[in-house]
Every structure is written in C-alpha cells, then in structure tokens.
Amino acid sequence: MFQECDKAFDKKNVEYFINLLQQDESISVRTRAVCILADIGNEAVIPVLSEILKNDKTSLVRHEAAFTLGQLGYVESVPALIDAMLSDSNNVVRHESAVALGSIGDQSARNALIDATNDNDTLVVHSAFSSLLNLDHLQLNLKIKSQRN
Template sequence: MEVIPSGRLELLSEMEEKYEKKDKQYFVKLLDDKDFVIRCRAVCILVDMGGEDVVPHVANVLKNDSNELVRHEAAFSLGQMCLRSGIKPLEDATRNDPSLFVRHEAAVALGVIGSQDAKETLQKALEDSSEQVRDSAVVALSNLKFMESMCKNDRFAKLTGG
C-alpha cells in the first residue's frame, strides 16, 4: 500500500477550491510540483478548464516531464481536447518519446483528433520498435480513414478513434 506523502491530501483539497474558482494559473504552477500525482491531476484539471491557452502548458508537460505517467496523461489529455494545436506536440511524442507507453498514447490521441495532418507521423509509427505503438498507429490510421471517407458523426469518430 502506498504511503501518501504528507501534504498531498491538503493540497488536493486546496486544488478543489481553486478549481471552483477556475484559477488556471494556480494549476499551471502545479505542473512543476514535485509530486507526480499532483502534476497528473493538474493536467486533467487544466484540460477540463479548456481553451487554446492550456495547450502550450500541457504540451510542455508532454515534452519535458520526468515521469512517463504524467507525460502519458498529457498525451491523452491533448487528444481529448481535439484541438489542432495539439497535433505537433503529439507528433513529436509519437516519434521521439523514450517511453513506449507515451508513444502509444500520443499515437492514439492523434487518431482521436482525427486530422489528416497526422497521417505521415502515424504511418512512420507503423515502424516503431514497440508492437503496442505499431498497433496504436493502426487504430489511429483506421480512424483517420474512416473520418475522411465515411464519417457522418464527429462525436462517434472521436469516441472510436482510440
């Protein structure tokens, strides 16, 4: 059983208050917290608050966080935002992240966004050393093809993109 670091529960309570006030800057600062759990939560909360202004912060986490779980959460979250500005950071992670866990999620997120702009990156991911990443690229490319040729319901495509 994990021992919860002192202060985490108090900080989570404070985070709830700041969330109610929609204090984005507070959560941006938490992206540098020493506790990876707090950083994961901060990513999720920022994405929930939404907006193009959040993308650079989440993209920075995806590129630079030391913890692969936090980077994975950032990739997932960028996909859920479905903003074109998330494509380049996700492409970079699909190509270059040292963790197969993150490369896999970044590829899936590109499929969820559904932009044909990501097609070349996903085709390249078919050659990744990891079977999980290759499989994720297949799923994402299938969604791109579906959206390009047959999709009548964008929401359905987003739900099935990964």
C-alpha cells in the same frame, strides 16, 4: 493542498493548475493537475501541456499530457503529439500520443502515424494503425457529406 485544489477546480482556475504542473515536484500532484486541465482547460493550455509532454521527467505525467491533449482535441496539439509519438523514450507515451492523434483526427498526422507503424513496440504499432483507420473513416465521412450536398 486538496482543499485549495477543490476551490481552484470549482473556480475553473486554469492558472492554478498550470503553476502546479510547472512548480510541484510531486508526481501525483502533477498528474492530477494534468487530468484536471482536461476538464477545465481550453486552447490556452496547449503550449503548457505540449511542454510537459516533451520535457517532464516522469513518463506517467507525459502520458497524461498526451491523453489530455487528445481529449481537448485542438489541432494545435498535433506537432507536439507527433514529436512524442516518434521520439519519446517510453512506449506508453508513444502509444498514447498515437491514440490522441487519432482522436483529434487531423489529416496532417497521417505520415507520422504511418512512420509509427514501424515502431519497435507492438502497442504503439497497433495504436498507430487504429488512428490511421480513424483518419480514413473521418475522410470517408467528409467525402460522403460533400457528395450529398
């Protein structure tokens, strides 16, 4: 299987890794597939990763899906990340979703991040505050740039 994965990675065969995510039972294989999609994926993988974030039975795989969505940085990921941040049963998934929202930097996540500051887990609260600070920083930079022009 590892040789197949290497070949698929070299060919940037996104479909191969999507199929692994959707069909393989192994936690390590699904986690690896998500991580690889961070390297070779594009906007087309957002629906698949969003579905994995919402429905995978393993918190590690959901965590990696949140991380990957943040790394890819597409605004289309924001609704799935908000949902996971506010409702996932695992605190590490909620934390990573908050971090990913800060990385993407879309202001539409602001109210949800404010809501997450009331989470019962300190890690999630800190991540939400950090992401809010990032949104403030991005907004301030936009104001400064617009005033210069």
